[in-house]
């Protein structure tokens with residue numbers, strides 16, 4: 363096992379907090395987390411999901427626990443609009459098991475941050491400006507000066523400066539469609555009895571779908587959380603620059619959707635979705651709504667001399683995979699395991715890379731396949747029934763990695 367050493371973690375979000383915990387458990391003496399944001403990270407109040415089997419692994423590895431508020435989902439119901447059906451929820455075309463816990467990003471991240479030992483020096487409001495090779499280690503430069511570390515962990519998200527410093531320009535690829543995301547307090551939900559608390563809803567339409575589930579609100583109640591994926595009509599004013607293939611990943615924060623984007627969402631809600639689910643989307647206020655164009659990429663490797671990438675800095679798979687936060691936490695367990703099993707930094711880096719680069723690639727691949735099945739080349743949903751949906755899903759999921767691959771033991 364590695365003992366001692368100075369580790370820097372760049373980024374103090376989900377991946378950064380988990381990586382700092384991993385470095386501590388793996389034996390590092392001095393751990394500094396550099397987080398650009400001062401104060402608490404701006405919480406968008408939206409959700410993420412963790413497959414039950416991945417939860418069990420992450421709980422036994424010590425990265426999730428029952429003290430982090432969650433909502434248990436059991437099944438997913440697939441609905442399509444059918445004007446011949448009187449029910450406002452539409453026609454149910456299939457029901458499948460859906461063993462997932464849902465979390466609210468804000469409370470989950472706060473809980474992870476709260477689990478860092480006091481010995482970790484968490485420097486909020488500190489932006490890392492440069493990561494440079496130094497004698498027998500790496501220099502991390504901030505506005506306060508430069509510090510030497512044995513290992514620098516890039517947990518600085520999809521625009522990672524650490525990745526750029528070591529791997530150059532890794533350009534995420536625009537997937538050609540958008541995700542509108544929203545969440546609001548459950549109390550505002552009309553006729554809540556139409557939708558069981560442990561149901562995840564997939565309401566599908568030609569060229570897209572919306573996923574709807576409840577998440578904790580962090581104060582003992584629930585929020586209704588949804589994500590709608592579809593391609594915008596050509597020439598729609600996104601307000602994101604002219605060509606998303608060139609601008610690189612970006613998003614529109616709550617309250618800043620262009621009128622054209624809001625109008626397109628209203629069109630999908632009113633004309634393409636079953637009325638109940640369309641009305642639910644319409645309940646979302648402008649400041650509860652934001653937009654994320656879909657991108658994916660993987661860094662060529664997860665490690666280089668003295669540097670290791672984790673979370674979104676290493677790979678971003680489309681959210682259809684249901685495994686973004688899971689991946690960040692799994693990266694941390696792999697880091698802890700690599701540090702524990704190694705005698706030198708370079709051994710630990712090689713172990714981590716062998717595990718996580720392949721895993722990141724597999725999830726990006728799955729995200730692309732699911733994006734095709736769910737958005738870019740949707741089947742004739744209205745012609746589908748339970749057995750047709752089951753075989754369609756088996757083909758779309760392929761490797762069975764939906765919700766994240768199992769942890770290597």
Ligand SMILES: Cc1cc2nc3c(=O)[nH]c(=O)nc-3n(C[C@H](O)[C@H](O)[C@H](O)COP(=O)(O)OP(=O)(O)OC[C@H]3O[C@@H](n4cnc5c(N)ncnc54)[C@H](O)[C@@H]3O)c2cc1C
Nearest residue numbers: 373375376377397398408410467489490518519673674687
């Ligand atoms: C404010 C915020 C809210 C989010 N809300 C949700 C949500 O509701 N649901 C969801 O599924 N996902 C959300 N995400 C994304 C989600 O956290 C990630 O997709 C995933 O969990 C992996 O996290 P990550 O830690 O790798 O990356 P991120 O969460 O993107 O974190 C990267 C961190 O690095 C910091 N950083 C970047 N550059 C530097 C630098 N040069 N120096 C110092 N610090 C730097 C950023 O401030 C950020 O805190 C959110 C991310 C952020 C930052």
